[in-house]
Amino acid sequence: MKRIKPLILIVDDNPQNLQIVGEKIEQSGYDAAIATNGTQAYDFAKTNKPDLVLLDIMMPMVDGFDVCRLFKDNPVTSGIPVIFLTARTDYDDITRAFELGAVDYVIKPFNVMELNARIKTHLDLKYSREQLIDYNKELEKTNQELKQANKIISEKNIQLGETMKQLEIAARTDPLTNLLNRRRIIELIEIEAIRFARNKKLFSIVIADIDFFKSINDNYGHDEGDVVLKSIADTITATIRKQDSVSRWGGEEFLILLPETDANGAKNLTGKIREKLAVSSLVPLNIDLKVTMTFGIAEYDENIFIDSTIKKADIALYEGKNKGRNCVVIYKGDAENKT
Numbered sequence: 001m002k003r004i005k006p007l008i009l010i011v012d013d014n015p016q017n018l019q020i021v022g023e024k025i026e027q028s029g030y031d032a033a034i035a036t037n038g039t040q041a042y043d044f045a046k047t048n049k050p051d052l053v054l055l056d057i058m059m060p061m062v063d064g065f066d067v068c069r070l071f072k073d074n075p076v077t078s079g080i081p082v083i084f085l086t087a088r089t090d091y092d093d094i095t096r097a098f099e100l101g102a103v104d105y106v107i108k109p110f111n112v113m114e115l116n117a118r119i120k121t122h123l124d125l126k127y128s129r130e131q132l133i134d135y136n137k138e139l140e141k142t143n144q145e146l147k148q149a150n151k152i153i154s155e156k157n158i159q160l161g162e163t164m165k166q167l168e169i170a171a172r173t174d175p176l177t178n179l180l181n182r183r184r185i186i187e188l189i190e191i192e193a194i195r196f197a198r199n200k201k202l203f204s205i206v207i208a209d210i211d212f213f214k215s216i217n218d219n220y221g222h223d224e225g226d227v228v229l230k231s232i233a234d235t236i237t238a239t240i241r242k243q244d245s246v247s248r249w250g251g252e253e254f255l256i257l258l259p260e261t262d263a264n265g266a267k268n269l270t271g272k273i274r275e276k277l278a279v280s281s282l283v284p285l286n287i288d289l290k291v292t293m294t295f296g297i298a299e300y301d302e303n304i305f306i307d308s309t310i311k312k313a314d315i316a317l318y319e320g321k322n323k324g325r326n327c328v329v330i331y332k333g334d335a336e337n338k339t
């Protein structure tokens with residue numbers, strides 16, 4: 001932590017030196033602490049963490065080099081800049097001092113201004129270093145927060161993707177039967193009409209309506225009616241080909257889209273559905289119940305709107321109802337319809 005006045009520890013075995021240097025240091029606006037030997041200096045530094053150390057080399061017991069080594073080996077004191085302040089001028093000593101981690105070397109007798117300039121430089125460097133460490137810590141923290149935020153965002157994105165998928169499914173599906181809904185089948189018919197314009201591959205539309213469904217509801221209840229609806233939806237789905245599509249067109253009506261299929265092919269398929277219905281057990285409440293359906297078929301006509309082709313299938317369906325139900329009618333226009 002930065003103090004109001006930087007604290008400088010002066011280490012020298014000579015009390016006179018300590019006094020002189022101490023006074024100069026204080027006159028220069030620093031707080032001075034003193035130690036008369038290496039052990040004392042090291043102990044002081046560990047607890048008080050001075051901002052800088054002025055270290056004599058020649059001292060009994062533990063010399064300045066050893067003190068410097070002690071400082072640099074301990075993470076608590078290793079960041080404290082050490083300036084050797086010594087009468088020794090030997091280059092080997094200077095080199096050794098730097099090798100041991102000292103930041104500077106000042107020869108006694110020293111020039112106060114020079115010493116001050118060096119002290120200031122190394123204090124500034126130390127503070128910059130500490131600031132950098134603080135910034136780095138802050139950066140690391142921000143990075144962690146960002147990582148966390150990114151994690152949350154990607155989790156939310158996955159959730160959003162899931163919700164979107166569910167919404168998309170819901171937007172094109174009938175919830176009771178899980179078949180495509182009216183909107184989606186119209187889109188598919190439109191796509192098929194575009195394909196027809198390119199490759200002239202005929203497709204057919206079938207509208208299938210459950211016969212006397214109202215009486216099923218009346219006799220067994222609406223819930224069981226729903227079970228029958230679902231069961232019929234499953235039967236149709238299981239009978240059509242992969243490229244075909246079936247939708248819930250209305251209450252108990254289904255629209256089946258049969259690509260690359262003419263009216264006779266469509267009749268073939270509806271025949272299969274009728275056969276399956278005749279043998280499958282739609283048995284709500286364990287009451288033996290056979291459900292039949294009537295089918296109206298229309299081939300796509302590029303000269304009329306899609307709606308009109310659907311209408312044709314509807315007309316054929318009502319022809320079938322009029323004929324007594326449980327049958328298949330192909331729309332033949334003004335010509336006589338055949339079952």
Ligand code: GH3
Nearest residue numbers: 209210211212213214215217222223225226251252
């Ligand atoms: P038809 O042979 O002439 O088609 O006779 P129908 O009774 O099937 O036809 P009608 O149009 O008279 O009645 C259709 C019935 O279908 C009436 C309605 O309550 C029922 N219905 C429509 N949607 C649902 C549904 O989602 N669940 C149930 N259980 N019944 C439905």
Ligand code: MG
Nearest residue numbers: 209210211213
């Ligand atoms: Mg009906």
Ligand code: MG
Nearest residue numbers: 209251252253
């Ligand atoms: Mg109906």
